[in-house]
Amino acid sequence: MIARLFIPLGLFLGLAVLLWSGLGKDPTILPSTFLDKPVPAFEATKLREPGVPIASQSLAGEPYLLNVFASWCLSCRVEHPVLDAYAKRGALKLVGLNYRDQREDALAWLNRFGDPYAEIIWDPDGRLGIDFGITGAPESFVVDAQGIIRYKVVGAISPEIMEQEILPRLRGSKN
Amino acid sequence: MRALLCLIGLLIASSAFAIDPLPFADKDQEDRFRVLVAELRCVQCQNQNLADSDALIAKDLRKEIFEQMQAGRSDDEIVAFLVERYGEFVLYRPVFSGKNLLLWLGPLLILVIGGVAVAVHLRRRRVAAGDNPMPISEDIDW
Structure with missing residues (x-):
């Protein structure tokens, strides 16, 4: 009979643990379906050199951070100084994906805030973005030397994310 | 009447596409x-x-x-x-398979558990009432 008294308490604790564990999660961040899969094959043109083709294979060989950005994107401006500083220090290879942007706007934006990108893929109509499963900008993918996506960041990259999540994975010291 | 028509019109309009033709x-x-x-x-x-x-x-x-x-x-x-x-x-x-089964069948499961609990409770009460019938009194103020 005493045991029965504990049933409601047990139920309550079970529910409390369940709900508590959900509290800290951000439901707007979707798990990427691309983790541990190769970068989707694409053929596009470069932003800085109109008409010059760039394809997924040409990027393989060394690890890089693929960063989706646009001149209309405010959070991109927030993360840009971080990317700029680390890339110019030579801490990582940065590949840009200019998303749903006008060429002139994008180039003016880079002129103003700095251009840390080794290559920039131009995706004016967002078609490439769909192949990457992008929901908006900024988003970034850590890609290893074999061209496999190892990590995805949705939203602006902070120095903490750079140090703790991105750089170790680019060096291959964290999975 | 006209207000009603307007309202219906609004409802229909809002359920249409946010769309590019x-x-x-x-x-x-x-x-x-x-x-x-x-x-x-x-x-x-x-x-x-x-x-x-x-x-x-x-x-x-x-x-x-x-x-x-x-x-x-x-x-x-x-x-x-x-x-x-x-x-x-x-x-x-969601697809009706794998880890989604709980999502699809969960409500049914809870209904069954609830149903069993109610049935058990009612049966116990009936048994208790049979042993010791509660006097029905007219002057209880509900």
Whole structure:
């Protein structure tokens, strides 16, 4: 009979643990379906050199951070100084994906805030973005030397994310 | 009366597309499109479907779905295309298998558990009442 008294308490604790564990999660961040899969094959043109083709294979060989950005994107401006500083220090290879942007706007934006990108893929109509499963900008993918996506960041990259999540994975010291 | 008509008009208007007019090949294709975009979730503004959403990505995805339809792809192929890129999350109607079974059958399970609990409770009460019938008194003030 005493045991029965504990049933409601047990139920309550079970529910409390369940709900508590959900509290800290951000439901707007979707798990990427691309983790541990190769970068989707694409053929596009470069932003800085109109008409010059760039394809997924040409990027393989060394690890890089693929960063989706646009001149209309405010959070991109927030993360840009971080990317700029680390890339110019030579801490990582940065590949840009200019998303749903006008060429002139994008180039003016880079002129103003700095251009840390080794290559920039131009995706004016967002078609490439769909192949990457992008929901908006900024988003970034850590890609290893074999061209496999190892990590995805949705939203602006902070120095903490750079140090703790991105750089170790680019060096291959964290999975 | 006129106010009522206006209200009905508003309701109908708000359930229509947030959409860019698209040149469908025929009525049948348009109907397929409507059903599809109503069942797919916008990946940006997650509590809207693709039909209602005004987000850039929703617009892009509608265009993509439309173009794939023109290219003769089936609904299943288009849905598979999106799930491959955005995950099962885009389906407002999750697949009936695997880890989704709990999602589909959970409510039924809870109903059964509740039903059993109620049945047990009622039976116990009936047994208790049989042993020791409660006097029905007229002057209890409910």
